[in-house]
Amino acid sequence: MQKKLFILLSILLIILILLNILIGSVKIPISEIFKILIYKSNENQTWQIIIMQSRVPQCITALFCGASLSISGLLLQTSFHNPLAGPSILGITTGASLGVAIVTLISGGVLSMGTFSGWSFSIIGAILGAFVVMFIILILSNLIKNNIMLLIAGMMVGYVASSVISLLNFYATSEGVHSYTIWGMGNFGGVSLSQLPLFVIVNVIGLLLSIFLIKPLNAMLLGENYAQNLGINIKRIRNILLLSTGILSAIVTAYCGPISFIGLAVPHISRLIFKTQNHNIILPATMICGAIIALICNLLSIVPSDGGILPINAITPIIGAPIIIYVIINQRKIQYFN
Amino acid sequence: MNEFIICGKNILIGYEKKPISYNLLNFNLIKNKLTVLLGSNGVGKSTLIKTISQLLPKISGDIKIYNKNIEEFSQEELSKTISVVLTDKISAGGLTVEELVSLGRQPYTGFLGKLSLNDKLLVTNAINSVKLSHKSNSFVANLSDGEKQKALIAKALVQETEIIILDEPTAFLDISAKVEILNLLRDLAQNHNKTILLSTHDIEYALKIADYLWIINNDGLFCGQTEDMILSGKIDLIFNNNLLKYNILTNTIENKFQFKKTAFLECNDDIVKILITNLLKRNGYKILAKKNDYDILIIVMSNNCFIIKNRLGEVREIEGFEEFEKVVSSNI
Numbered sequence: 001m002q003k004k005l006f007i008l009l010s011i012l013l014i015i016l017i018l019l020n021i022l023i024g025s026v027k028i029p030i031s032e033i034f035k036i037l038i039y040k041s042n043e044n045q046t047w048q049i050i051i052m053q054s055r056v057p058q059c060i061t062a063l064f065c066g067a068s069l070s071i072s073g074l075l076l077q078t079s080f081h082n083p084l085a086g087p088s089i090l091g092i093t094t095g096a097s098l099g100v101a102i103v104t105l106i107s108g109g110v111l112s113m114g115t116f117s118g119w120s121f122s123i124i125g126a127i128l129g130a131f132v133v134m135f136i137i138l139i140l141s142n143l144i145k146n147n148i149m150l151l152i153a154g155m156m157v158g159y160v161a162s163s164v165i166s167l168l169n170f171y172a173t174s175e176g177v178h179s180y181t182i183w184g185m186g187n188f189g190g191v192s193l194s195q196l197p198l199f200v201i202v203n204v205i206g207l208l209l210s211i212f213l214i215k216p217l218n219a220m221l222l223g224e225n226y227a228q229n230l231g232i233n234i235k236r237i238r239n240i241l242l243l244s245t246g247i248l249s250a251i252v253t254a255y256c257g258p259i260s261f262i263g264l265a266v267p268h269i270s271r272l273i274f275k276t277q278n279h280n281i282i283l284p285a286t287m288i289c290g291a292i293i294a295l296i297c298n299l300l301s302i303v304p305s306d307g308g309i310l311p312i313n314a315i316t317p318i319i320g321a322p323i324i325i326y327v328i329i330n331q332r333k334i335q336y337f338n
Numbered sequence: 339m340n341e342f343i344i345c346g347k348n349i350l351i352g353y354e355k356k357p358i359s360y361n362l363l364n365f366n367l368i369k370n371k372l373t374v375l376l377g378s379n380g381v382g383k384s385t386l387i388k389t390i391s392q393l394l395p396k397i398s399g400d401i402k403i404y405n406k407n408i409e410e411f412s413q414e415e416l417s418k419t420i421s422v423v424l425t426d427k428i429s430a431g432g433l434t435v436e437e438l439v440s441l442g443r444q445p446y447t448g449f450l451g452k453l454s455l456n457d458k459l460l461v462t463n464a465i466n467s468v469k470l471s472h473k474s475n476s477f478v479a480n481l482s483d484g485e486k487q488k489a490l491i492a493k494a495l496v497q498e499t500e501i502i503i504l505d506e507p508t509a510f511l512d513i514s515a516k517v518e519i520l521n522l523l524r525d526l527a528q529n530h531n532k533t534i535l536l537s538t539h540d541i542e543y544a545l546k547i548a549d550y551l552w553i554i555n556n557d558g559l560f561c562g563q564t565e566d567m568i569l570s571g572k573i574d575l576i577f578n579n580n581l582l583k584y585n586i587l588t589n590t591i592e593n594k595f596q597f598k599k600t601a602f603l604e605c606n607d608d609i610v611k612i613l614i615t616n617l618l619k620r621n622g623y624k625i626l627a628k629k630n631d632y633d634i635l636i637i638v639m640s641n642n643c644f645i646i647k648n649r650l651g652e653v654r655e656i657e658g659f660e661e662f663e664k665v666v667s668s669n670i
Contacts, residue, residue: 081429215451218437219444221430225393230444230497231417277432280450335479336432 002274002281009273009288016295020059025302025309026050054189057196058298062188064203065256066266066294067287068248071210073263074270074286075245078217078279079238080141083327083336084151086264087249091133091158093260096253097184098161099129104180105172119195119254126254131246133157138242185311186257188298195255202251209244210283213237217279259312261320262297266290268327277336293319341369343501343533344390349399351385357397358382361558367501367535372527374544375537377554378578383537384425386554387505390535391422403501417445421494423487423504431479435489438478439465442496457496464492468522484515491522502526504536508543516540520547541576542589588612597624600631601666605638614638617659621667634666 022033028047036051069087076085087093103125137154144150169177183190191199216237219227224234252259270285271277297319301310327334344367352358359382367373367390377383388394390401392408401408403419411419421442430438442464443457453461465474468488478486487507494502504523508516520540524547526532535552538544545551551567553560553575560572567573573584577591585592601623605611614636615625626632635647644656646665656662 212449215444215447215449218433218451219441221433222428222438222441223424223426225388225424225426226422226428226441228393228413229391229417229420229422230441231414232444233413271432275432276434276437277430278437280452335477 002276005274006285006288009285009292013288013292013295016292016299017059017063020062020295020298021051021055023299023302024050024055053193057191057193058189059295060196061191061199061256062294062298063291064200065188065252065259066262066290066292066297068203068206068252068290069259069263070266070270070286070290070293071207071283072245072248073265074267074283075210075213075217075241076263077267078220079241080150081223082148082151083268084264084324085154086261087245088258088260089151089158089264090137090154091156091161092130092137092245092249093253093258093263094158094161094165095129095131095133096126096250097129097258098165099125099127099250100183100254101165101168101180102129104183105168105176107176123251123254127246127250129161130250130253131242133161134242134246138238183257184313186259186313186316187309188256188294188301188312189309190255190257199251199255202247206244206248206251207287209240209247213241213244214279214283217283221277257313259316261316261324262290262293265320265323266293268323269293271336272323272327272334275335340371342366343369343404345400345402345405346390347400347402349389349401350397351382351389351394352397353385353394355397358385359556359558361556362399363554363559365552365559365561367533368550369500369533370527370531371549372524372534372536372547373550373552374548375535375552375554376539376541376544376573376576377537378576381554381556381578383554384505386559387422387503387535387537391420391503392416393422414445417497417499419499420501420503421497421499423490423494423502423507425505425509428478428486428490431477433478434475435465435470435478435481435485435492436461436474438489439492439496442493445497460496460498461492464495465489467495468492482515484511484519487511487515487519488522491519495526500531501533501535504534506537506539508538508540516543520544523547541573541584541591545573545589593619595619595622598622599633600624600626601634601636602626602629602632603636603638604629605636607638607641610638610641613659614644614662617663618666621663623666 022030028050032044032047033051036048041048073086076087076090077083100122103121136157140153141150144153169180216227216232219230219232228234266289267286270282270289273289274281274285276282297312297315300315301312303310346363346365348362348364350357350362363386375383375386385394389396403411439461440453443453443461444451447453447457465471468491470485470488470492473481473485478489481489507519511519520543523534523536527534545564545568548564551562551564553572555575555578560575562572568586581594583592583594599622601618603611603614603625605614618625633649637645639645642658644662645653646656647653654665656665
């Protein structure tokens with residue numbers, strides 16, 4: 001049953017990857033696209049540039065963004081025993097945004113994502129910002145035992161970060177504000193072909209770290225005391241978890257902007273599909289589902305088809321919010337909510 | 339000679355270096371026996387349980403397992419020596435019973451926790467031995483509280499530890515589930531070489547199944563063989579006020595009523611005698627052992643017909659318990 005689902009989802013993923021490369025605002029014949037993909041060259045230079053410099057990197061970026069955000073959501077939900085935890089709810093993406101804001105706004109837009117020094121500083125800023133927020137959440141989680149209260153505390157941390165961003169915006173130059181605002185709308189097209197290898201490597205490292213967590217995460221479903229009694233080193237696991245979640249949400253946020261709802265909703269989607277909480281199944285399932293959802297969002301973002309692209313953050317809540325509401329309403333029927 | 343498996347000397351327990359009380363606790367957990375820890379809320383039952391199972395650091399003192407200091411055990415060794423069943427809320431509703439029980443194999447499995455054929459066999463056997471095999475593919479969320487407790491005990495069983503420590507395994511359970519769980523634990527200690535320590539508030543049941551009792555109160559920890567403890571009146575140490583008393587004859591805990599009057603009872607039927615005694619006690623009558631200086635004399639004719647004679651010698655004949663209570667509760 002679960003094997004069949006994995007095969008089905010993998011086929012869907014491949015179809016979506018192809019669709020993401022085939023469909024775009026510029027119409028290119030399908031046969032030509034395959035020629036470009038196979039021979040890596042084409043008489044039509046523009047088409048080749050569109051495919052190789054824009055659509056392929058964008059597709060790969062979306063794929064990894066979806067997988068990474070979803071995995072960090074899953075890790076947070078299990079470790080905080082809270083089905084509503086996620087990188088955006090707990091303020092981690094806002095922390096990363098603050099890091100980027102400090103870099104782009106203080107430099108007055110000079111250090112925007114377009115330049116090499118710009119994006120390296122932005123990434124460092126995002127990672128630092130995400131880690132600072134995660135450490136605050138971790139400290140708060142030791143002080144606040146109630147899960148709902150912890151979520152609210154996390155949201156408060158996020159609000160504080162946002163208000164600092166607003167202040168920075170207020171004093172920044174209009175170029176800085178402009179480039180920050182564009183980034184903030186969310187965009188899978190922010191990774192160029194030359195930046196792609198680094199982006200992919202960092203994501204793969206974060207995702208591999210999460211595989212180390214499968215066994216301890218299963219034990220943590222019983223709570224920390226039981227996990228400790230089963231031989232799990234809670235402190236070490238928390239650190240790996242912090243590292244993995246921090247890396248994944250920071251790298252994605254730095255390149256693509258603060259993308260909401262994917263991290264929160266996808267773990268629920270995969271639990272609803274696979275009907276289990278067992279991380280041996282749900283962790284790979286969440287990776288695939290995250291990639292699928294992100295590729296769907298990316299396809300939807302080219303709907304205007306007059307050359308414009310919708311911001312990703314205009315699409316993710318439309319998919320994510322109804323799922324969360326469905327989960328909350330049906331919490332009695334959905335066994336994993338207890 | 340009984341073998342000690344865990345020895346505690348001069349232990350100070352508490353959270354974050356704040357002792358619950360300044361009593362130094364001493365105890366010996368005896369191998370292959372069932373020990374029950376009794377005590378009222380807030381005196382440190384759970385704290386002691388967590389300290390012994392090394393989930394909470396002790397503030398001072400020595401705990402030794404087989405003469406080896408507990409600190410010298412690696413976490414992995416400990417997870418193969420002591421398994422726990424706690425009161426913590428678990429959020430594993432989306433696991434099947436089989437998956438939940440399999441978690442107990444974690445100390446033995448590899449990187450991804452993949453189960454070997456032997457592991458799977460152990461899991462199936464453990465689920466059978468707690469009589470949950472008909473539910474092994476059900477989600478944990480769909481279990482009753484008693485079944486959830488059984489699943490967690492099965493988890494402890496597959497952990498293959500000599501010692502199983504349970505914190506209030508019978509809390510929130512209905513009476514039949516309570517008895518079932520306690521009988522199961524009794525069987526594990528008696529027939530399967532497990533050393534069991536459990537805490538509970540179900541004193542009367544505990545006394546029936548415990549080999550050893552540990553009683554904790556504000557003055558410290560008192561340990562001993564069950565019958566020794568009962569006979570020396572130590573059971574009353576559980577109660578932190580003077581309203582309760584343990585009755586050896588009936589193995590019940592009785593309310594100490596305020597008696598205002600005295601009564602003498604003449605009755606041949608043991609059952610009716612118990613019922614009438616209880617009725618009189620709650621209405622403020624002390625039951626006299628000798629037939630002199632009574633406020634009222636009661637002669638039970640049958641289980642539905644009573645004769646009451648008061649100090650002044652007035653005699654009344656009464657039918658039924660309801661009428662009887664009306665009369666004894668009024669001033670006669």
